[in-house]
Amino acid sequence: MAKYQDxxxxxxxxxxxxxxxxxxxxxxxxxxxxxIEIPSSRWWIAFIPSVxxxxxxxxxxxxxxxxxxxxxxxxxxxxxGWAIVNFVFWVGIGHAGTLISAxxxxxxxxxxxxxxxxxxxxxxxxxxxxxxxxTFHTGRPWFIYWPLPLxxxxxxxxxxxxxxxxxxxxxxxxxxxxxxxxxxxxxxxxATMRDRAKTPIRRFAYGLFSLGWRGSTRHWLNYEKAYMIxxxxxxxxxxxxxxxxxxxxxxxxxxxxxxxxxxxxxxAGAIFSGFAMVLTLLLPVRAWFKLEHIITVKHLENMxxxxxxxxxxxxxAYAMEFFIAWYSGNPYESFAFQNRLFGDYWWAYWIMVSxxxxxxxxxxxxxxxxxxVWLFILSxxxxxxxxxxxxxxxxxxxxxxxxxSSWDYYSPTVWDVSTxxxxxxxxxxxxxxxxxxxxxxxxxEVKSVMAIANPHHHGDSHGEHx
Amino acid sequence: MSHAHxxxxxxxxxxxxxxxxxxxxxMPIIGLLLGAGGLGGAWATSxxxxxxxxxxxxxxxxxxxxxxxxxLFFVIVQHLVRAGWSIAVRRIAENAMxxxxxxxxxxxxIIFLGAHDLYHWMDVAAVEHDVMLNAKKSYLNETSFLIxxxxxxxxxxxxxxxxxxxxxxxxxxxxxxxxxxxxxxxWAAPAVALFALSLTFAAFDxxxxxxxxxxxxxxGVYYFAGSALSIFSxxxxxxxxxxKSGYLRGVVTTEHYHDLGKFLFGFTVxxxxxxxxxxxxxxxxxIPEETMWFGYxxxxxxxxxxxxxxxxxxxxxxxxxxRRGVKRNAFTLTLAAVWILFxxxxxxxxxxxxxxxxxxxxxxADHVMHLHIGPVDFLALLxxxxxxxxxxxxxxxxxxxxxxxxPRIEESVRFENF
Numbered sequence: 001m002a003k004y005q006d007x008x009x010x011x012x013x014x015x016x017x018x019x020x021x022x023x024x025x026x027x028x029x030x031x032x033x034x035x036i037e038i039p040s041s042r043w044w045i046a047f048i049p050s051v052x053x054x055x056x057x058x059x060x061x062x063x064x065x066x067x068x069x070x071x072x073x074x075x076x077x078x079x080x081g082w083a084i085v086n087f088v089f090w091v092g093i094g095h096a097g098t099l100i101s102a103x104x105x106x107x108x109x110x111x112x113x114x115x116x117x118x119x120x121x122x123x124x125x126x127x128x129x130x131x132x133x134x135t136f137h138t139g140r141p142w143f144i145y146w147p148l149p150l151x152x153x154x155x156x157x158x159x160x161x162x163x164x165x166x167x168x169x170x171x172x173x174x175x176x177x178x179x180x181x182x183x184x185x186x187x188x189x190x191a192t193m194r195d196r197a198k199t200p201i202r203r204f205a206y207g208l209f210s211l212g213w214r215g216s217t218r219h220w221l222n223y224e225k226a227y228m229i230x231x232x233x234x235x236x237x238x239x240x241x242x243x244x245x246x247x248x249x250x251x252x253x254x255x256x257x258x259x260x261x262x263x264x265x266x267x268a269g270a271i272f273s274g275f276a277m278v279l280t281l282l283l284p285v286r287a288w289f290k291l292e293h294i295i296t297v298k299h300l301e302n303m304x305x306x307x308x309x310x311x312x313x314x315x316x317a318y319a320m321e322f323f324i325a326w327y328s329g330n331p332y333e334s335f336a337f338q339n340r341l342f343g344d345y346w347w348a349y350w351i352m353v354s355x356x357x358x359x360x361x362x363x364x365x366x367x368x369x370x371x372x373v374w375l376f377i378l379s380x381x382x383x384x385x386x387x388x389x390x391x392x393x394x395x396x397x398x399x400x401x402x403x404x405s406s407w408d409y410y411s412p413t414v415w416d417v418s419t420x421x422x423x424x425x426x427x428x429x430x431x432x433x434x435x436x437x438x439x440x441x442x443x444x445e446v447k448s449v450m451a452i453a454n455p456h457h458h459g460d461s462h463g464e465h466x
Numbered sequence: 467m468s469h470a471h472x473x474x475x476x477x478x479x480x481x482x483x484x485x486x487x488x489x490x491x492x493m494p495i496i497g498l499l500l501g502a503g504g505l506g507g508a509w510a511t512s513x514x515x516x517x518x519x520x521x522x523x524x525x526x527x528x529x530x531x532x533x534x535x536x537x538l539f540f541v542i543v544q545h546l547v548r549a550g551w552s553i554a555v556r557r558i559a560e561n562a563m564x565x566x567x568x569x570x571x572x573x574x575x576i577i578f579l580g581a582h583d584l585y586h587w588m589d590v591a592a593v594e595h596d597v598m599l600n601a602k603k604s605y606l607n608e609t610s611f612l613i614x615x616x617x618x619x620x621x622x623x624x625x626x627x628x629x630x631x632x633x634x635x636x637x638x639x640x641x642x643x644x645x646x647x648x649x650x651x652x653w654a655a656p657a658v659a660l661f662a663l664s665l666t667f668a669a670f671d672x673x674x675x676x677x678x679x680x681x682x683x684x685x686g687v688y689y690f691a692g693s694a695l696s697i698f699s700x701x702x703x704x705x706x707x708x709x710k711s712g713y714l715r716g717v718v719t720t721e722h723y724h725d726l727g728k729f730l731f732g733f734t735v736x737x738x739x740x741x742x743x744x745x746x747x748x749x750x751x752x753i754p755e756e757t758m759w760f761g762y763x764x765x766x767x768x769x770x771x772x773x774x775x776x777x778x779x780x781x782x783x784x785x786x787x788x789r790r791g792v793k794r795n796a797f798t799l800t801l802a803a804v805w806i807l808f809x810x811x812x813x814x815x816x817x818x819x820x821x822x823x824x825x826x827x828x829x830x831a832d833h834v835m836h837l838h839i840g841p842v843d844f845l846a847l848l849x850x851x852x853x854x855x856x857x858x859x860x861x862x863x864x865x866x867x868x869x870x871x872x873p874r875i876e877e878s879v880r881f882e883n884f
Contacts (some may be wrong), residue, residue, distance in 0.1 A: 013877075014548075239739065251750040258751050261683035263743040316662060320683040327670075328681040329601035330755070364655070 017111055017449045019293045025447050028294065032189075032441045033196055035289045039436060042288055047432040053425025060418040061136060069139050071415040078398045078410035083137035086420050088245055088390040089273070090130035090427075091171065092266075093383075095238055096274025097123025098178050101185065102234035105227070111302055113445040114294045117189075118285065119278045120182040121438070125430040126277070127175045129423045134167075136419075163247035170244040174237045181230045187213050188223065188444040242270040249393060255336035256397035259324065265317035269386060272310035272356070275303050276382035281431060283376045285440060294441055297370050304369040307382060311360030314389075318357065336397060344409055345396045352392050355385020475876045481717050482867045490711065491863045497856030504849025511841040520580035521822045522843045526850035527572060528673065528814045529696075532689070533854070534569045535665055536697025537562030538622070539690075541629050542661060545647075545654035551725050553878035554718045557868050558701050560633055561861035566626040568857035570619040572850060576672070577615050581608070586825075587678040598679050606678055614671055621664045625657050630861075636871035643871030665690055676821045680759040684744040691737040696810050698733060699803035702726045706796045706803075714867055717879055720794050724883050727793025730802055734787065738780040762824045763816065767837035775816050778809045811847065 007016035018028065064071060074081045097120035104112040135141045147158045147168040158165050191213035194206035213219055246266035249257040279300070286295040325333040340349045359381040368374045400407050434440070447453055484490045505523075512519035540559040544552045582588050586599075587606040593599040599606065632650050636642035666686025674685045682688075705722070708714045748756045764772050783806055792798040820835065827835045868875060 013873075014550075236735070243739075243743065247747070250747050253751045253753055258747070258753070259683045260685075260744040260747050261687065262747070264684075264687060264740060312659065316666075317683070320666070320686065324681050324683045327602060327605055328755075329598050 015111075015298050016451060017114065017296070017298075018446060018451075019296050023293065023450070024452070025450070028441075028446055028450070029192060029196075029443055031289075031291060031294060032439045032443050033193060035435075036193070036437065036439065037196065037198070040288065043432065043436055046284075046428070047436070050425055050428035050432050053422055054429045055422075055425070056418050057422025057425050060415055060422050061132075063415065064136055064419070065141075069137065071413060073410060073412045073416055075408050075410055077401050077406050077408050078395055080394050080398060081410060082391075082412050082416040082420060083133045084248075085387065085390040085394050086423060087130050087133035087137075088394075089387045090126045090133070090423070091241060091245055092270035092273045092386060092390075093277045094123045094126035094130060094174075094178075094274065095242060095267070095270035096278045097121070098174070098181065098234045098238050099271055099274065100278075101181055102231040103238060105231045106235060110449040111299055113449050114291075114296075114299055114441050115278065115282060115303070116445070117182075117185065117438075117442045118282055118435075118440050119274075120178065120185070121434045122277060122281055122431060123178050123274070124175070124182060125427050125434075126274075127171065127178065128430065129427050131171065131175075132423060132426070134164075163244060163251050166244045167248060170237075170241045174241045177230065177234055177237055181234055183209075184223070184226050184230060185442055185445070186438065187211055188215065188219075189439040189442060191215065192443055193439065239267050242266040249397075254397050254401065255325075255330070255332045256340065256393065259321055261317050261320050265314065265320075268310045268313040268317065269356075269389060272307060272314055272360075273382060273386035275307050275310070276379040276386070279303055279307075279375055279379035280383060283372055283379075285435060287372075289435075289440065291441060294446060300372070300375055301366070301369040304363045304375060304378075307379075308360045308363035311356055311363075311382065315357035318353070332402070336400075339400055340392060340396045343396065343400065345392065345399070348388050348392050349396070352385055352388040355381045356389060359385065475879075477868065477870055477875070477879070478716060481713055481715055482870065484713060484863050484867065486863075488711070488863075490859055493859035494856045494863075497852045497854070497859060500852025501849050501856060502852075504845045504847070504852050506849075508842045508845035508849055511845060516580075516583045517822055517825075518840070518842050519846070520576070520583040521818055522846035523580060523850070524576060524584060524672070524676075525811070525814045525818045525843065526847040527569075527576060528689075528818070529811050529847070530565075530850050530854040531569050531573075532693035532696040532810060532814075533562055533700050534565045534626075535622070535661075536693040536695075536700070537564075538566065538626055538629075538661060539694060540697050540701070541633075542625070542654045542657045545629075545650045546658060548651065548874075550874045550877040551722065551881045553872050553875050554714075554868050555701050555705060555722055555726070556872075557633070557866065558704050558862075559697060560630050560869075561858050562697060562700055563626045564630045564861050565854055565857035566622040568853060570623055572853060573615070573619065577612060581611070585611075585675055585678070587675060602678065606675055611671060614667060618664045618668045621660050625660060628653065629657075633869050633872075634865045637866050637869065639871045640873065643869070644873045646871065647873055662686075662690075665693070673817050676818060677759055677824075679755060682744055682748070682756070682759075684740055687740050688744060691733060691740055692810050692813055694733045695730065695737060695806050698726055698729045699806040699810075702730065702799050702803040703807070706800045708867065709796065717868055719879070721881055721883050722878075723796065723799050724790070724794045727787055727799055727802065730783065730806060731787040731793070734780065734783045734806070738784070741779065762827070762835055763820045765827075766835040768816075768820050768823070768835055771812070771816055771837060775809070775812060778805070778812060783809075815843075 007019050020027075069083075072081055072083065097116070100112045100119045101116045104116075135144050138144060147165055149158055149160075158168075187210055190206050190210035194203055194210050197203040197206055243263040243266065246262035250259060250262035252258055282295060283300075286292055322337055325337040328334075340346075359378050362368045362374065362378060368378075395410050399410050508522060509519055512522070537559045540552075541556060541563055543549075544556055544559075576584070585606075587593060587602070588608055588611075593603055604610075629650060632646045636646040666689075669686045669689035673689065674680065674682070702723070705714065705718050705726070709718070745760060748760060762768070783802055786798075786805075787793060787802055792802070819837075823835045823837065827833050872878075
């Protein structure tokens with residue numbers, strides 16, 4: 001154990017959440033606010049390629065709008081191609097932020113404070129990316145408001161029995177509450193930025209959005225109440241979104257889709273992929289912005305453990321699906337799962353299992369959990385694996401359905417690929433703008449979990465540790 | 467850990483040890499008497515109807531197995547996440563967990579005596595005439611059932627004895643406590659995997675295979691949700707009783723009540739989430755081989771029971787436990803805990819007994835599902851409860867009521883919600 005001795009909080013005996021000797025509150029503010037105020041030129045190295053990818057996305061969408069969804073590889077049995085795969089992939093990624101802010105808050109996990117801001121921002125951007133796909137998959141996105149139950153002269157209503165409609169409600173609710181939650185958490189830090197601002201434009205912009213925050217006790221009291229209520233509201237929402245997404249599949253009768261474990265299995269998978277994306281984004285951010293003493297190795301290790309846990313839960317769900325497909329004695333179920341392993345898309349299945357079930361098992365080793373390089377590589381593997389999971393679920397079940405005469409092989413076109421790759425451009429562009437203009441770490445919250453914030457803290461008295 | 471607090475931390479000895487002569491110390495004998503009386507009475511009142519006896523026995527067994535497995539779950543998860551708040555109540559969960567070897571003993575009669583009455587697929591002749599059972603016989607057969615049960619029993623005994631011995635072995639010895647805490651945390655991670663798989667497949671084998679045609683990937687999680695609810699109720703109830711009889715005062719506090727209540731609330735929602743998902747997906751897809759399992763549970767006499775399950779598992783505890791004050795009050799927390807344990811009994815009854823009623827209905831002329839609760843059900847429950855209580859209270863009296871050597875015991879006792 002001594003090999004990895006973390007700094008310990010002198011009061012609680014637990015890991016110090018902000019590392020370094022004599023780090024003051026002001027040092028934290030400086031560490032977070034300075035990279036925004038005096039931006040590094042390295043930011044452009046990330047931003048320019050992101051915007052170029054965004055261009056790829058915009059071109060793909062423009063061509064799609066001109067030509068129609070025929071430019072995608074959709075065919076008769078596989079009418080849900082990459083559009084649905086990408087939608088579920090991005091929605092899944094959009095789970096980590098609110099989980100960190102809401103669920104970990106309810107579980108009193110103080111370490112969440114240094115990663116929640118960036119994770120929540122990522123959540124919102126991921127949901128924005130996700131919403132692109134069903135919107136354009138409708139073929140006529142200018143009618144995207146049709147799923148809303150708007151009274152109209154024709155007395156036409158959306159089909160309330162369809163899980164796809166519930167998706168509209170679930171995702172839009174989740175997006176709204178996540179955005180509110182993120183914004184409420186930002187208010188004190190926006191006020192900090194306002195107070196430090198040197199130009200009138202900055203002062204005005206940060207001032208406008210900080211809603212007159214003065215940091216009084218009354219403000220903090222209201223803030224903490226609002227935070228608790230939003231955390232309570234967000235927690236069921238974190239579960240509900242991917243539950244409803246899983247209903248899109250599981251409410252059907254299709255072998256490989258219809259299975260009762262889908263809701264919790266999808267939620268576990270979403271958290272798994274979301275945490276992997278948080279790592280993918282935060283590892284460079286903490287290095288470039290020199291935040292290693294705030295987002296410490298211990299934080300990374302905790303995230304790795306959550307990835308290990310949720311990845312293993314996903315493995316459990318795969319195992320249950322296979323076991324029940326065999327146990328049920330249902331030949332269609334058995335066929336669907338044999339087809340996954342050894343059918344036309346065997347490669348996709350084995351990529352999924354290697355990335356989602358096998359790769360997180362490396363996190364059993366503490367050395368790997370604490371190695372930035374390993375974490376980055378494995379987080380990429382998980383991202384890939386979770387995309388393939390949705391591909392396997394969607395395509396392998398559809399391409400060989402009940403009627404062998406309609407069986408077909410589905411392949412994406414170059415436009416499918418460019419839309420997916422381009423959506424990363426949208427995602428990274430938004431994230432670059434976020435780290436450029438907003439505090440990437442919740443300054444106020446981090447201060448509250450530092451040892452010096454503890455009322456029992458007496459200067460620099462260090463006691464004996466465990 | 468340095469102590470910034472003014473007074474040095476001492477656990478009051480009279481609060482954490484139950485002296486000989488206390489009523490608690492007599493409970494093992496009383497429990498065994500209840501056990502013998504209950505099980506003997508159940509056998510006698512079943513009037514030779516071995517089906518009635520074994521179905522009632524299985525209901526009772528699954529109720530108390532859920533508490534014991536819930537104890538194991540509680541203990542390994544607290545180590546895994548390095549929880550601080552829960553250490554003051556962890557010994558109670560450890561004592562519930564160490565009844566697992568006793569539950570293994572109580573499980574042996576099911577395997578060796580009751581299995582043929584309980585599990586239709588054990589009837590080789592019936593399997594030959596049933597296409598589906600024939601297809602499943604590589605899993606559902608007596609030999610592999612025996613082997614699997616043996617594996618679960620070994621895993622449960624091994625894990626419970628390991629964590630119990632580590633924890634009690636360091637009582638009063640903080641240095642050993644630190645070593646034990648590290649070691650238990652290390653083993654907690656693989657233990658979670660073993661726990662999840664053994665509980666899942668035990669639920670498949672003992673409960674799901676009662677109706678061997680039916681299957682659900684969620685079923686293992688369903689039994690787990692009930693066992694988590696059971697242990698949080700059981701800990702709450704035990705703590706309140708110990709407080710009433712003058713123990714653990716100032717050690718386990720209102721703050722612990724509050725957290726136990728939060729978990730009761732949380733797992734109430736979790737249970738509802740997975741139970742509703744299981745029901746909803748099967749209802750929506752409406753595939754006959756799956757819906758028939760719910761079909762006979764909402765038929766005739768069983769419909770009110772199903773409504774009781776939905777209302778009693780969710781609406782009542784959810785709205786009751788929502789308020790902060792309810793979770794922090796001994797009386798209201800007790801009400802919630804007793805209700806949730808009662809609903810666990812209803813749930814296990816709902817999983818098990820409709821299968822027997824369904825068999826009877828198919829054999830009867832009018833095909834009506836009759837819900838029949840008789841003395842055999844109460845006595846079997848009383849009997850298994852007696853044996854469980856004997857095991858639990860024996861462990862309770864044997865050692866301190868809190869893990870005194872744990873490095874975070876002070877953090878737990880002094881913990882406050884804010």
